[in-house]
Amino acid sequence: MNYQTPRLRRALAADYAIGLMPAAARRRFEQLLLEDAALRGELAQWQESLTSLNEPLVEEPVPDRVWQAITARIEPQQLHVPEKRSFWNWLRVTAAVCSLVVAVALGILYNRDDARYSATLLSATEQPALRIKAHDDYLQVEPLTLAALEPGRSLELWAIGPDGKPISLGVLPAGGKGRINLNEEQQALLDTPIALAVSLEPQGGSPTGQPTGPVLYQGQLAAL
Numbered sequence: 001m002n003y004q005t006p007r008l009r010r011a012l013a014a015d016y017a018i019g020l021m022p023a024a025a026r027r028r029f030e031q032l033l034l035e036d037a038a039l040r041g042e043l044a045q046w047q048e049s050l051t052s053l054n055e056p057l058v059e060e061p062v063p064d065r066v067w068q069a070i071t072a073r074i075e076p077q078q079l080h081v082p083e084k085r086s087f088w089n090w091l092r093v094t095a096a097v098c099s100l101v102v103a104v105a106l107g108i109l110y111n112r113d114d115a116r117y118s119a120t121l122l123s124a125t126e127q128p129a130l131r132i133k134a135h136d137d138y139l140q141v142e143p144l145t146l147a148a149l150e151p152g153r154s155l156e157l158w159a160i161g162p163d164g165k166p167i168s169l170g171v172l173p174a175g176g177k178g179r180i181n182l183n184e185e186q187q188a189l190l191d192t193p194i195a196l197a198v199s200l201e202p203q204g205g206s207p208t209g210q211p212t213g214p215v216l217y218q219g220q221l222a223a224l
Contacts, residue, residue, distance in 0.1 A: 009042055017046035017222070027126055030220050034195050037162040044193035047223045115140070118224055119196050121217035123147075129217045130176065130198065132157075134190050139169065143176030147216070149200075155216070156205045159186070160195040171205045172198065195220050 015021040016029050033040050117134035123145070133140040139157070149155065157180065158166040167189060170180040182190075199206070200213035 009039060013039065013042040013046050016220075017043060017050055023126075027122065030122075030195070030218070033220055034160060034197075034218070035164075037164060040162050040193040040195070043220075047193075050223075115224055117190055117221050119219045119221040120144075121196060121198060121219040123217055130172075130219075132196065132221075134221065137182050137187055139180040139182065141172060141176060141178055141180060146176045152203045154201050154203050154205055155198050156201045156211070158197045158199060158211060159189045159221075160197060161189060161192055166197065166211055168206065168209065169196075171201075190221070 012029055016026065021029060115133035115135055119132045120128050121130040123129045128144045129146055131142045131144060155172040157169040157172055159169050160166050169186055196219055197215050198217040199211040199215050206212050
């Protein structure tokens with residue numbers, strides 16, 4: 001297949017960005033991304049176009065009529081209660097509304113995920129090995145099927161930008177699960193089309209600033 005045809009490249013980048021590409025085709029495409037900066041740029045354009053679809057809704061204040069409707073549903077018979085019990089009815093309504101507000105607020109708080117990008121890194125046998133979520137100033141790493149390491153070895157995470165040069169993002173936590181803090185230069189990389197790769201290095205990371213061991217896992221970072 002001629003991957004230099006502009007129409008085909010645009011179609012492949014669109015399918016990948018939307019998530020319509022079959023697994024085998026995704027793997028071939030991700031290998032092409034590692035070697036083709038122009039193709040990474042094509043993918044970035046599609047991802048930027050699709051990002052607007054995921055922008056959060058603008059927060060709006062709740063109109064009084066909504067709270068009145070909630071109150072009416074919680075205490076539909078309150079208008080028929082004798083006047084002498086109005087204080088207790090008001091107290092029950094207030095408590096119920098407060099409980100509802102607290103439940104909604106807690107649900108939003110505990111289900112919020114402010115991750116901006118994510119990637120699933122595959123092994124040489126095409127098995128999902130790592131899941132990475134990128135936040136503003138750190139990466140959250142979750143192991144899926146990591147192979148055991150020999151003593152004296154570390155796994156190091158690399159970002160591969162449009163110029164094809166690997167830039168270290170840090171050594172993976174022991175066991176693969178944990179957090180990698182990012183400096184300002186590393187944070188800036190997240191706003192460019194990058195692939196991620198994990199290499200096997202001496203304990204503590206590469207002594208040269210570039211990968212010295214084999215690449216064990218790789219994948220494309222995509223916007224959420």
